[in-house]
Amino acid sequence: MVGSQVMSNTANKTTILMVEDDDNDVFLFQREFIQLMDRVRVRRVRDGVAASEYMKGPGEYADREKYPLPRVILLDWKLPRINVLEFLEWLRSVFHGNDRQTPVIVLSSSGIEADVRAASNAGANAFLTKPAQWEVLLEQFRRLGIYLTGH
Numbered sequence: 001m002v003g004s005q006v007m008s009n010t011a012n013k014t015t016i017l018m019v020e021d022d023d024n025d026v027f028l029f030q031r032e033f034i035q036l037m038d039r040v041r042v043r044r045v046r047d048g049v050a051a052s053e054y055m056k057g058p059g060e061y062a063d064r065e066k067y068p069l070p071r072v073i074l075l076d077w078k079l080p081r082i083n084v085l086e087f088l089e090w091l092r093s094v095f096h097g098n099d100r101q102t103p104v105i106v107l108s109s110s111g112i113e114a115d116v117r118a119a120s121n122a123g124a125n126a127f128l129t130k131p132a133q134w135e136v137l138l139e140q141f142r143r144l145g146i147y148l149t150g151h
Contacts, residue, residue: 013041017070019051048082077108085122092123
């Protein structure tokens with residue numbers, strides 16, 4: 001793994017931004033996406049501050065060939081530096097452009113109903129409990145209209 005990159009960078013791939021500080025969760029997610037490497041590019045940042053920087057595009061993230069805007073964002077419920085609700089509020093109300101509509105899936109180790117409601121109210125499109133089954137995650141992508149075709 002180099003920097004924020006989890007998988008190879010080639011053109012015409014669907015980009016997923018994974019906001020996760022736990023290397024074990026990233027490893028498990030990456031293992032599941034191995035079968036889709038020809039169609040999916042995962043960019044990983046460790047916290048909500050880095051995720052907002054990625055989306056805004058300054059500094060290292062200014063190269064949109066290397067760090068394209070994501071087709072979907074996977075957010076860990078427990079983010080360091082700024083919490084998931086603050087990031088979602090920023091993404092949905094402050095960040096300008098079509099990316100305000102970027103689907104966001106929150107991943108959590110617990111499915112506490114109050115957390116699910118809070119994430120939904122802040123703008124999350126889905127809330128999945130870890131460890132998410134691969135088939136469930138793909139089905140959630142399909143429901144959100146995200147097809148991992150690279151287009």
